[in-house]
Amino acid sequence: MGSITRRGLLIGGLGTAGAAGLGTYAATKGSGASAPKGAFGAPTPVSPDPGQTVVTKSLTAKPITLDLAGRTVSTWGYGDAVPGPLLRATAGDFLRVTLDNQLPDETTIHWHGIRLRNPADGVPGMTQDPVKPETSYVYEFTAPDPGTYFFHPHVGVQLDRGLYAPLIIDDPNEPGGYDAEWVLVLDDWIDGTGTTPEQVLEKLLANDSGSGGMGGMGGMDHGEMGGMNHGAMDEAEPWGDAGDVTYPHFLINGRPPADPETLRAKAGQKVRLRIINAASDTIFTVALGGHRMTITHSDGFPVEPTETDAFYIGMGERYDAIVTLGDGAFPLVAKPVGKAGGGQAMAVARTGSGAAPGGDASPRELTGRVLIGSDLRPAQAAKLPSRRPDATARLTLTGSMQPYAWGMNGAPFGKNEPLTVRAGQRLRINATNMTMMTHPVHVHGHTFALPSGLRKDTVLMAPMQSFAIDLDADNEGDWMIHCHNIYHAEGGMMIALEYIA
Numbered sequence: 001m002g003s004i005t006r007r008g009l010l011i012g013g014l015g016t017a018g019a020a021g022l023g024t025y026a027a028t029k030g031s032g033a034s035a036p037k038g039a040f041g042a043p044t045p046v047s048p049d050p051g052q053t054v055v056t057k058s059l060t061a062k063p064i065t066l067d068l069a070g071r072t073v074s075t076w077g078y079g080d081a082v083p084g085p086l087l088r089a090t091a092g093d094f095l096r097v098t099l100d101n102q103l104p105d106e107t108t109i110h111w112h113g114i115r116l117r118n119p120a121d122g123v124p125g126m127t128q129d130p131v132k133p134e135t136s137y138v139y140e141f142t143a144p145d146p147g148t149y150f151f152h153p154h155v156g157v158q159l160d161r162g163l164y165a166p167l168i169i170d171d172p173n174e175p176g177g178y179d180a181e182w183v184l185v186l187d188d189w190i191d192g193t194g195t196t197p198e199q200v201l202e203k204l205l206a207n208d209s210g211s212g213g214m215g216g217m218g219g220m221d222h223g224e225m226g227g228m229n230h231g232a233m234d235e236a237e238p239w240g241d242a243g244d245v246t247y248p249h250f251l252i253n254g255r256p257p258a259d260p261e262t263l264r265a266k267a268g269q270k271v272r273l274r275i276i277n278a279a280s281d282t283i284f285t286v287a288l289g290g291h292r293m294t295i296t297h298s299d300g301f302p303v304e305p306t307e308t309d310a311f312y313i314g315m316g317e318r319y320d321a322i323v324t325l326g327d328g329a330f331p332l333v334a335k336p337v338g339k340a341g342g343g344q345a346m347a348v349a350r351t352g353s354g355a356a357p358g359g360d361a362s363p364r365e366l367t368g369r370v371l372i373g374s375d376l377r378p379a380q381a382a383k384l385p386s387r388r389p390d391a392t393a394r395l396t397l398t399g400s401m402q403p404y405a406w407g408m409n410g411a412p413f414g415k416n417e418p419l420t421v422r423a424g425q426r427l428r429i430n431a432t433n434m435t436m437m438t439h440p441v442h443v444h445g446h447t448f449a450l451p452s453g454l455r456k457d458t459v460l461m462a463p464m465q466s467f468a469i470d471l472d473a474d475n476e477g478d479w480m481i482h483c484h485n486i487y488h489a490e491g492g493m494m495i496a497l498e499y500i501a
């Protein structure tokens, strides 16, 4: 009975706010130590420091169409294409980005992974009012750390439309050592194919698993895969039940395998891959046929260079890799983990002549060594200074598919108690996944260290897995910690991290 009540509450929140839980944050906020929030008003203009380079950009969020190998679908995007335009700056630059909202809905932009000032973080009800249709909003912040990032809305399930784009912060001290750079944005796609992401969420919350684009849950999904696709079963193994939604398309840089992007360089050249998982519900295994990759960065931070055949990338994660290219045309494949519907994302890496690989190319590297990102070791420069934690907090991932109700610390967002920290503290968060699904846990405004010292802002937690993450509380404000499966987040799997006096 209690679970039915909770489900009812979530659906209620969705109907009124368009984003479950987000609307309730401001309402419950008054009981905390900070001032009540409700109306944030226009952003307070800030000025760059003297000598700071200013990078100015305008983005229009609007309804657009996307051509998926001849099938035209309606969606929402930034500008005229999916992904939206690459935003690029150098570490330490001041970014001033104007969002013009021409969508029929409220929106925001969250600058995923950037350790920025709190008012620019893009969380409606927590750091700003949502940006209403036909209005604009100016985001101003310094991007302190080099790396591969992306940006997307933090409203409802808008991320599962075409509203995402890569954000690269260059390192002025980057040694380089590569000849070319390829930015690859991965996505799972359903929008405009007869179902919108909002309809997907509605059906998940209603637990109507028998219709629409929904896959089965838990054991059912596994049973189907075992019969249909033995390879997928093996791949899903570290992650258990990896996703809820069956997608008709998987894209790299907005294109399906039937009309792939061709990435060009010369044979023998070293190329830097910047791979971003902008999917809402899909972990991918990434491999480049005929090549081994050397992973150099995880979520922007350098790691001990690690060679592998393939690697997993969770929703919200980014990995950089260096590859020395052979001569020919090779499939760069992102294969969804544990999806009963099959399919994959693919681009073509071309250095020479030869036929392009087919859209169903399955490079043997996919079945070689598949690296789990959290096993990477940090580069010395990426480590947090050695220090005992000053405070600890508990973060338990809870919930289930039936009913579709997710939470952190035993309750959905808006009903759970915020985590708290004091400025200057080293906070140890003891995280435990008490569910039978994998969840990418994302922390806003900070990066954290795993017990190995590996720095990340998004980390995959396998079913029933526990580990501690340490962060330095050096960025005051109210921040979000949440699952980067956007359907889980909207189902309640979020919690606030608040600075207290």
Ligand SMILES: [Cu+2]
Residues within 6 Å of the ligand: 438, 439, 440, 483, 484, 485, 488, 489, 493
């Ligand atoms: Cu999740």
